[in-house]
Amino acid sequence: MSExxxxxxxxxxxxxxxxxxxxxxxxxxCPDCDNVxxxxxxxxxxxxxxxxxxxxxxxxxxQVKPPDVKQVLLQAFGLPKAGLDICLCVxxxxxxSASEVADSLGYDRSTITRYxxxxxxxxxxxxxxxxxxxxxxxxVYHSVxxxxxxxxxxxxxxVWAGEAAALIEDANLTKRDYLExxxxxxxxxxxxxxxxxx
Numbered sequence: 488m489s490e491x492x493x494x495x496x497x498x499x500x501x502x503x504x505x506x507x508x509x510x511x512x513x514x515x516x517c518p519d520c521d522n523v524x525x526x527x528x529x530x531x532x533x534x535x536x537x538x539x540x541x542x543x544x545x546x547x548x549x550q551v552k553p554p555d556v557k558q559v560l561l562q563a564f565g566l567p568k569a570g571l572d573i574c575l576c577v578x579x580x581x582x583x584s585a586s587e588v589a590d591s592l593g594y595d596r597s598t599i600t601r602y603x604x605x606x607x608x609x610x611x612x613x614x615x616x617x618x619x620x621x622x623x624x625x626x627v628y629h630s631v632x633x634x635x636x637x638x639x640x641x642x643x644x645x646v647w648a649g650e651a652a653a654l655i656e657d658a659n660l661t662k663r664d665y666l667e668x669x670x671x672x673x674x675x676x677x678x679x680x681x682x683x684x685x
Contacts, residue, residue, distance in 0.1 A: 501552070501553065502550040502551060502552055502553075511527070512525060512526060512527050513525075513526045513543055513544075514526075514543070514544040514547070515534045515541035515542065515543055515544065516541060516542055516544050517536035517537065517539075517541050517542075518539075518541075518542055519536070519537055519539070520536065520537070522536050522541070523544070524541065525645075525648070527641070557571065559644065562647070563643060563644045563647040563648075564609055564640075564643060564647075565605070566602075566605070566606075566609070569594060569598060569602060570602040570605060570606065572592055572594075573588055573592065573594070573599060573602045573603060573606065574602075574606050574611055574612065576588055576591055576592055577603075577606075577612055577628045577629060577630060578612075578630040581612075581627070581628055581629040581630060582615070582617070582627040582628060582629035583627060583628055583629075584617075584625050584626065584627050584628075585599045585600050585603055585626065585628070588603065588628070603628050606628075607628070609639065609640075609643060610631065610635070610636070610639035610640075610643070611630075611631065611636060611639065611640070612628045612629065612630060612631065613628065613629055613630070613631050614626050614627070614628055615627055615629070
């Protein structure tokens with residue numbers, strides 16, 4: 488498919504290849520085992536495995552489509568557009584109650600409440616009680632400390648990435664075992680689908 492055809496189908500043809508010379512992250516691997524790690528930023532001295540320095544990966548040929556922040560929030564945190572809108576609204580205008588967020592964005596109150604609770608669970612927002620002048624209390628939501636948010640989102644993403652990496656590794660091991668047990672058969676086209684159902 489040409490770049491023009493990809494654009495017409497709404498698909499991005501832009502891909503990125505890992506470049507250790509200019510990347511904001513590094514990949515390291517152990518020369519003695521299959522251990523591979525991701526390090527954000529520069530790591531000096533290099534990471535170690537078996538008490539020996541790991542080697543920076545430099546020979547990757549695979550290209551991937553770069554993610555955008557909405558993809559990451561959706562895939563890693565289960566946070567679609569409505570959740571992102573709510574998070575940004577509270578960060579910029581908070582502290583706000585669920586009703587105030589609903590009035591500001593025009594979303595259904597139940598949607599607002601569901602995502603506010605999710606954002607608190609993720610560590611992106613905080614919830615506290617506010618005493619009302621007319622009596623009673625109301626839950627209000629506000630942003631967490633930016634350094635805490637940075638840490639929580641990075642750790643949350645790494646957990647998700649680790650689960651994804653483990654799934655890929657399990658699939659590759661299953662594929663290897665299948666081919667060893669069936670040397671005269673080709674891998675079925677539905678291998679990945681059947682693996683995901685297990």
